[in-house]
Amino acid sequence: MNISFDLNGTRADWEVAPGETLLQAFRAAGVFSVKLGCETGDCGSCTVLLDGQPVNSCVVVAARINGCRVTTLEGLLDDDLMIRLQTELVEHGAVQCGYCIPGMLISLYALMKQDPHIDEEAIRHALTGNLCRCTGYVKPVEAAKAVVAALEVSK
Amino acid sequence: MWNLQEYRFATNPAEAVALMRKGPGKGAYIAGGTDMLLEHPSCDFVVDINKAGIGDIARTAGGDLFIGAVATLQDIVDNSFVRGFAGGAVSSAASQCGNRPVRTTGTVGGNLCNALPSADMAPVLLALDATCYITDEDSQESLPLTDFFVGPRLTVLEDRLLVGVALPGECAGWRCASHKLTRTAEDISLVQVAVSLGVDEGRIKEARIALGAVAPVPMRAILAETMLIGQEITAITPDVLGDVAAIAAGECDPLDDHRASAEYRRDMVAVLTRRLVARILADDGDNREGGAA
Numbered sequence: 001m002n003i004s005f006d007l008n009g010t011r012a013d014w015e016v017a018p019g020e021t022l023l024q025a026f027r028a029a030g031v032f033s034v035k036l037g038c039e040t041g042d043c044g045s046c047t048v049l050l051d052g053q054p055v056n057s058c059v060v061v062a063a064r065i066n067g068c069r070v071t072t073l074e075g076l077l078d079d080d081l082m083i084r085l086q087t088e089l090v091e092h093g094a095v096q097c098g099y100c101i102p103g104m105l106i107s108l109y110a111l112m113k114q115d116p117h118i119d120e121e122a123i124r125h126a127l128t129g130n131l132c133r134c135t136g137y138v139k140p141v142e143a144a145k146a147v148v149a150a151l152e153v154s155k
Numbered sequence: 156m157w158n159l160q161e162y163r164f165a166t167n168p169a170e171a172v173a174l175m176r177k178g179p180g181k182g183a184y185i186a187g188g189t190d191m192l193l194e195h196p197s198c199d200f201v202v203d204i205n206k207a208g209i210g211d212i213a214r215t216a217g218g219d220l221f222i223g224a225v226a227t228l229q230d231i232v233d234n235s236f237v238r239g240f241a242g243g244a245v246s247s248a249a250s251q252c253g254n255r256p257v258r259t260t261g262t263v264g265g266n267l268c269n270a271l272p273s274a275d276m277a278p279v280l281l282a283l284d285a286t287c288y289i290t291d292e293d294s295q296e297s298l299p300l301t302d303f304f305v306g307p308r309l310t311v312l313e314d315r316l317l318v319g320v321a322l323p324g325e326c327a328g329w330r331c332a333s334h335k336l337t338r339t340a341e342d343i344s345l346v347q348v349a350v351s352l353g354v355d356e357g358r359i360k361e362a363r364i365a366l367g368a369v370a371p372v373p374m375r376a377i378l379a380e381t382m383l384i385g386q387e388i389t390a391i392t393p394d395v396l397g398d399v400a401a402i403a404a405g406e407c408d409p410l411d412d413h414r415a416s417a418e419y420r421r422d423m424v425a426v427l428t429r430r431l432v433a434r435i436l437a438d439d440g441d442n443r444e445g446g447a448a
Contacts, residue, residue, distance in 0.1 A: 001162060018201070019157030021192060040193050041257050042341060053229065053259040059192040060260055061185065063162040064203055107255065128340050129254025 003066045007031075008075025014062070022048070022057035022065060026072070033073035033102045037131075044130035047103035048072045054110040056129070073102045081116075082109055084150065088143040096134035104130045108144050116151045123148075157192065161200035165207045168290040168318050174202045175314050176292070184316060186225045187260035189253070190269050209264075209318045212237060218324025220245075224264025224317045228252045228276075231263060240322065241283055241351060244331035248279040248349070251335045264317050267303065270310045270372070271343075277304070277373035278349035279333045281365035283326045288318045297321075304372035329353045329361065330435045334427050338414070344368050345415045348403075348427040352383070352435050359386050364428060369407035369420050379403035379428065388436055400429035 004013050016025050023046045026034040034057055037045035041059040048057050049071035076082040085108050088094075095101055104127065111118065111126040123144045132140070160180070165171035175182045180199030185191055191201075210225040212234045220240050222231065231237050231249035238246045252275040253261055266276045267287075277300070285300040289312060300320065303310055310317075333349035346368055353361030362383035364376040379402040383391070409420035 017156060017159070018162035019159035019195075021156075024156065041189055041253070044254070044256060047256050050259065054256045055259045056189075056256040059187075059189040059257070061162070061188050061192065061201075061203075064185075064188070064205060110255075126255055129256045 001063060003062060005065050005067060006069040008071055016062040018063055020062045022055075022060040022062045022070075025062040026057060031072055031074060035099055035102060037099070037103075042129075042131065043100070044103040044107065045100050047106040047130065049106060049110060052110070052113070054107050054129075071106075073105060076105075076109065079109075081112060081147075084147050085109060085112075085144070088146045088150075089140060092139045092143040092146065094136055094139035094143045096132070096136050100130055100132045100134075104132070104140055108140075108147075112144075112147065112151070116148065118148060120145060157195040159198070159201060163200055163202045165202050165204050168204075168207055168209055168316050169292050171202050171204050171207050171316050172290065172292045172314065175316075182314075184268070186262040186265045187227065188265075189257050189261040190265060204316065207316075209316075210262075215321070215324075218327065220322040220324070220327070221319055222263055222321075223319040224268075225262045226264075226319075228258035228261045228263065228266070229255075232258065240327050241329045241331040244279050244333060244349070244351070245276075245283070245322070248276060248333050248335070251275065251340075254341050263320065267300075267320070268310060268312065268317055270304055270306075270308050272307055272371060272373065273344045273347065273368035274373055275335065275344065275347070275367070278347045278365040278367040279331065280320060280322070281373055281375055282331055282333070282349035282351040282363040283322045283329065284363065285320045285322055287320055290316050290318050301375060307371050326351065326353075330438055332431050332435055334431060335367075336423055336427065343414070346409075346420050346423040346427065347373075348424060348431055350428065350431040350435060352432070354388065354436075357388050359383050359388065359391075364403055364432075366403070366407050366424055369409040369424055371408070374407065376403040376406045376424075376428070378406055383432070391432070391436060396429050396432055399432065400425040403428040 035045035037043035039058045041056040046057040163174045182200045183198045185201040209223040211223045212226050213221045228249045287303045289296045329351045331351035335344045336346045349365045351363045362380045364379050367373045379399050382399050404421045404425040409417040411417045
């Protein structure tokens with residue numbers, strides 16, 4: 001079946017199978033920031049934005065995104081907030097093997113895009129769905145807090 | 156990959172039921188799909204109900220809270236009317252389901268229709284007297300949520316469609332709280348308890364205690380509720396509370412499995428029931444908190 005949707009600001013027309021996941025479609029189409037992890041909606045390495053909201057693309061059927069707006073990391077590389085998040089993650093040494101990082105970036109981006117004035121609890125709640133098997137959970141939170149602090153100053 | 160032959164879209168509830176019955180082969184309704192893509196249920200086609208007009212959350216003319224079947228869990232977390240209903244207990248329970256990305260697409264209807272004994276939304280909805288609205292091609296039916304679950308993974312629906320649940324307006328002022336006991340934030344619950352009390356002039360007029368993951372279906376602890384109804388708040392001493400909690404634990408029927416023993420689950424029903432009732436009664440009555448115990 002054919003689906004037509006907005007991928008990072010560009011119209012995409014893809015042929016997908018009825019039971020195909022959005023993650024499988026991304027990987028087949030070469031959108032490689034979207035990582036294949038657990039495929040059960042637990043690890044968050046395949047997180048993308050569906051109409052601005054974070055979803056695990058491994059548990060979204062590709063067929064249903066017809067007419068939707070999908071954003072992956074590739075579409076946010078020039079975005080100020082995303083650049084700040086990436087910079088702080090690197091500055092804080094949060095990136096180890098790096099496999100979970102695209103998903104973490106998308107989750108943090110979705111959170112701060114909606115409301116940049118957040119506390120540590122909100123950051124941790126937003127990252128509940130992102131597992132890091134290098135077990136680096138403190139530094140991403142510190143990096144996110146640094147972004148929040150910088151946004152407060154630049155207000 | 157999930158072996159599906161066809162993906163169908165419904166634009167209204169009656170059409171969804173018709174598409175389900177059209178064949179050929181076996182069909183299933185799909186909304187968020189967060190459970191179905193894990194389980195890959197054996198079927199030839201699915202009927203997508205995301206655009207079937209059953210996703211709204213609304214305050215009805217009579218003051219009831221209606222939650223459409225495909226309202227997402229995040230919709231329920233964010234909705235201001237739900238947040239103000241019974242102290243925000245329903246929003247709070249929804250915020251404990253899965254993780255943030257799962258809540259974006261996971262729906263309340265999917266959670267209920269999947270009919271796991273541990274369905275995250277069931278206890279709080281049972282504790283607030285939810286009614287289910289079910290549609291057929293040319294008729295409607297409503298029934299209490301208590302009658303919706305038939306067994307593990309089994310509901311009364313057959314090939315009909317759940318269009319939503321309604322909570323009566325009189326429950327809006329009840330004090331309600333729930334707790335989901337898990338090993339980790341994302342895990343399936345070991346035990347869930349939701350308690351709601353309708354308190355008027357220092358007396359408990361209404362009481363509901365609902366339990367999840369401790370019986371074949373989400374259930375109410377009716378005997379324990381009966382012990383509370385009609386009591387003055389001041390009469391609920393720690394001893395009385397202990398009795399209520401023990402009765403509730405005696406009403407459930409938990410399983411031993413790899414997550415927890417039946418004995419542990421039963422003990423936790425008592426602990427959580429006692430804590431939730433105590434916390435609700437200690438609340439000053441303006442229902443700021445609907446959250447975890």
